[in-house]
Amino acid sequence: xxxxxxxxxxxxxxxxxxxxxxxxxxxxxxxxxxxxxxxxxxxxxxxxxxxxxxxxxxxxxxxxxxxxxxxxxxxxxxxxxxxxxxxxxxxxxxxxxxxxxxxxxxxxxxxxxxxxxxxxxxxxxxxxxxxxxxxxxxxxxxxxxxxxxxxxxxxxxxxxxxxxxxxxxxxxxxxxxxxxxxxxxxxxxxxxxxxxxxxxxxxxxxxxxxxxxxxxxxxxxxxxxxxxxxx
Numbered sequence: 001x002x003x004x005x006x007x008x009x010x011x012x013x014x015x016x017x018x019x020x021x022x023x024x025x026x027x028x029x030x031x032x033x034x035x036x037x038x039x040x041x042x043x044x045x046x047x048x049x050x051x052x053x054x055x056x057x058x059x060x061x062x063x064x065x066x067x068x069x070x071x072x073x074x075x076x077x078x079x080x081x082x083x084x085x086x087x088x089x090x091x092x093x094x095x096x097x098x099x100x101x102x103x104x105x106x107x108x109x110x111x112x113x114x115x116x117x118x119x120x121x122x123x124x125x126x127x128x129x130x131x132x133x134x135x136x137x138x139x140x141x142x143x144x145x146x147x148x149x150x151x152x153x154x155x156x157x158x159x160x161x162x163x164x165x166x167x168x169x170x171x172x173x174x175x176x177x178x179x180x181x182x183x184x185x186x187x188x189x190x191x192x193x194x195x196x197x198x199x200x201x202x203x204x205x206x207x208x209x210x211x212x213x214x215x216x217x218x219x220x221x222x223x224x225x226x227x228x229x230x231x
Contacts, residue, residue, distance in 0.1 A: 098134035111136035115143045126156035130183050138164050151198055154191035157184045162201040172206070174199055174216035175223070189224045 013019075072089035079086040105128050112119055117139070119127070127135040142148045142160020151157050165171035165181035177198055178185035184194060195217060203213040 098132050100133055102133045104128045104132055104135060107133065108135050108139065111139050115140065117143065117148060119148075120156075123150070123156045123158065126183060127158075141168070147201075151184070151194040152191055155184060155194050157182050157194070159197065159201060162198045163205055166202060166205045171202070173219070174202055175220050177202065178220050179223070185220070185223075195220060 072086075072091050075089065076086050105124070108119075108124055108128055111117075112124075119139075127138060131138050138158075138161060139148070141164045142158050145160060145163055147158060147160035147163060149159055151159055151162070161182050162177055165177045169181050171177050171181050174195075178190065178195070184190050184198065199213045199217050202208065202216070203210075208216070
């Protein structure tokens, strides 16, 4: 089933099940301009039928692609219902956090000097490529909590990145950290020691019991059908 879906999405890749390391999934509808223009309707429409007066429905979209949905339309629809003049929308002209063009590698070098650190090349490359201009902030936070060390020798992901994801990026599940907030699981199955340590850090930060920590690790492992052979 995975290979069939993968082939339908990217037919030119000619991918088979053996080529796939990880699949992200979730519940979604169509995305982009079409869904945005239809879901911000607040009154009756030939396509969607009657709507309750005073109700504006908004379909959520992925954060990184939200602008494709032109969210200002939702505000315009709400203002129309409230009979208020909408202000000037700055969504399309405001930079996302850490999206400014910058010399990421240079700033990271300066941060290392400031903190008297000398990162190994693969760790520095990982931080720069994964976090962009946020990398110095991640490194400062990791240094502050004395966690500027790898989760284990198999990954460039720092222990501090796990704590940073909880403190600054709203991570509440181990899967949040492994699959979305860090690069720990994005390239295939992780090493068990790295996952166990990530679980320890999250358990300490969020007050998990041993049973809850074990459940979180099991849930992550279940996302890898070939976990037993990938270690």
